[in-house]
Amino acid sequence: MKKINLLSVALTVCLPFILQPAQAQFAKPDAAISYRQSALTLISSHFGRMQPTIKGATPYDAAAINANIDVLKTLSNLPWAGFIEGSQAGSNAKPEAWSDAAGFKQAQQKFQLAVVKLSEASGTGDLEKLRSAYGDVGASCKACHDSYRVKK
Ligand code: ASC
Secondary structure, three states: OHHHHHHHHHHHHHHHHHOOOHHHHOOOHHHHHHHHHHHHHHHHHHHHOOHHHHHOOOOOOHHHHHHHHHHHHHHOOOHHHHOOOOOOOOOOEOOHHHHOHHHHHHHHHHHHHHHHHHHHHHHHOOHHHHHHHHHHHHHHHHHHHHHHEOOO
């Protein structure tokens, strides 16, 4: 009897935390801003480091590129949970990221899909296919920045 009570107490205490959506994890808008900016910084790093291969300046190491794109695929899902309501001020996001939420979501999905296509292209080991898919990812970064990021 006592064990059951302890279990139900533990569940009552923990369940609200277990069931919380990702965006509820940010205690303050600032935390959400640093989370998404950190994720975007990592995305930029893992995207940008492939550029020498794309340009033909370094040899095409397919295994290294594939591993890097796997990381990028995971990263491509992360920043968006950080765009919580009330976290525009003090950031580089335009108000349109919230006022045009559907368009912003579409831009995110375009990027995520482009990364999936990049991953498929890298699986072929064909540098030309990789190059073309890489360009599409870059275009999706730029399109989203043009519409939803403050110009600096
Ligand atoms: C990058 C980076 C971006 C995009 C963008 C693509 O490497 O940091 O913001 O690519 O420049 O157009």
